Amino acid sequence: MTASHLAQFNVARLRAPLDHPSSAGFMAGMDPMNDLADRSPGFVWRLTEDGKDNATGIRPIAPDVIITLSLWESLEALRAYAYHSEHLDYLRRRREWFLPHGLPAALVLWWVPVGLTPTVDEALERLDLLGTAGPTPRAFTFRQPFPAPTGPAVLA
């Protein structure tokens, strides 16, 4: 059993509100992509708004910036969902719906002890850390990953 889960946090700046016709493609894919994540091997948890099945109403950065926050059993499990499934085509089309957000990073990964659920505040700190310090064991990317801690989990 792994002692750590991989946390994933992603931010994206909308070109137009979600009820605008130009966001229709994104909205059409959201439920299928969330369903695909939920039944993907190694999926653990994803953030949702109270009473909904998605997190699009949670906007801690700006009114036009949406987020995703999720937990996976391993880097490979997240990679398989994100890049080796139908989700890749959804990602490929992201510029139809999202603008460059001006941040150095849109995605940050880090390890959390099994049983803990990351908060949005923590996720924001990890994204900020990646932007200022570059990839480190506390905040990293697919391009420069770090292995899960092998010793007793430390609440960094």
Add this chain to the structure above:
Amino acid sequence: MSTSDDLGDLRAVAALSDDVRRAAYQAVATAAPDPVGRDEVAAALGVGRTLAAFHLDKLVDAGLLEASYARRSGRTGPGAGRPAKLYRAAAEERAVSVPPRAYRSAAALLAEAVERSGAEAVLHEVSYEHGRRAGTGGPGGPGGGMGGPGELLAAHGYHPVASGGRIELRNCPFHRLAAEFPPVVCGMNLALVEGLLAGAGVDDWAARMDAAPGRCCVTVQQTKNKSD
């Protein structure tokens, strides 16, 4: 520019200068992801089993192929129970540049810049246009050979494998870059394949994003409106 790594790459590439050995490498590489035995390579090359084995083992020594042993099903007679030596292409990429050039590093920087600036749409346009020019007048089109889209895609390094009305591409020409920047590079690749098909005048097959591990993220499917 003579680190041990560079010398390893140089030795690996130099091992391919023999025509028969290069054909042996191609026979193994195009069979991926399935490993192949000496008999199959000998048959594909039209050479004896001993000569095929000699070249295959030289390719293993050079680091271009990896060997494994497995019992093959469906064999009978003496020796059927003995594990066969099987070969597959090594995953490691080899590149030699004289004089030293660092195009891979440049490609990674450009991909990151495209991603950060959100310029994917322009990259897709450029890729489609490049593909269309590259596909024009080549194999696979009306004016080219008779092999259709498979021949076209093989000519551009994709290792196509057709099954029914669908072609999988067993090689990703942008492999390492695609692993580092999947949406950017796979999107570029899709536009490139679409351009190749358009340039060759192939209008009854369509490329689509169809990601899976271990092969190119694009597949090509026959469409219903077969034209003539």
